[in-house]
Amino acid sequence: MEAHQLALSLPTTPAAASQARHQAVDAIAGGGWGLGTEVVHAAELLISELVTNAVQYAGTGSVSLVVCLDEAVLRIEVCDTSPVLPHPALPDAEREGGRGLFLVAALADRYHAEPTENGKRCWAEIDLPSKPSQEVACVLPLQRS
Template sequence: MDAYQIRFPLASTPLGASTARRRLVDGMRAWAEVLDQEVLDAAEVVVAELLANAVQHAGGTVIVARARLDFDGLVVDVIDASPVSPTVDSPGLEAEHGRGLFLVAALADRHGIEPLPPGKRCWAQFKVGAPMPAAS
């Protein structure tokens, strides 16, 4: 059983992604007793990147965003209906896009992509410094 969880659907639009990022970050900040500021800041950047990728590649389908905090740490993930997995590119110095997965890899302790029928789940996990309180 998860100790803390936020999960909701969103429209596959830039406004939907922006709103989802704020909702997830606000929810995670409520877990400040367990999460330190460094983890919160890194998770906010990772959430923004995962949501941006989903909006760009999901083809207008509904996206599901989630943050889960349990004994294994903080996991943020984004689920969309596109079967196309994001790839790591080698963007040029002047490129405005293509660095999202580099950021995810640099900031998260673990990350990955899971195929789903239909679509995929892109996730990132962060270690949590403080022990989790016992679930009541």
């Protein structure tokens, strides 16, 4: 599978998640990345959750998104300038937010947050389904009348 990459610098505004989601989906769905609808939808939700968290904690710092397709893995990375690493917690039924990391854990095959020199990097990976080999042939005996 051909490698692809998309990199975006995002504003630290509430509109950043929507902007990132639309630009990334346009690139990966319409750019010949060869991803199925299910993977595109999962990536869309992961991007939305990771960017929303980054904007919430970055303050006035910068936020960036990188989406990479390499071999059979789609990797989504969001970097921000806050050194505070996210920690999953039980969502409160009374709060509107607090469920983002649960969604990330449910959608991604792997995810993690790690400190960087300038803040942190949160990433998630989706393993792509293997495609059946094109070389498989079915040979049926012909019946003679």
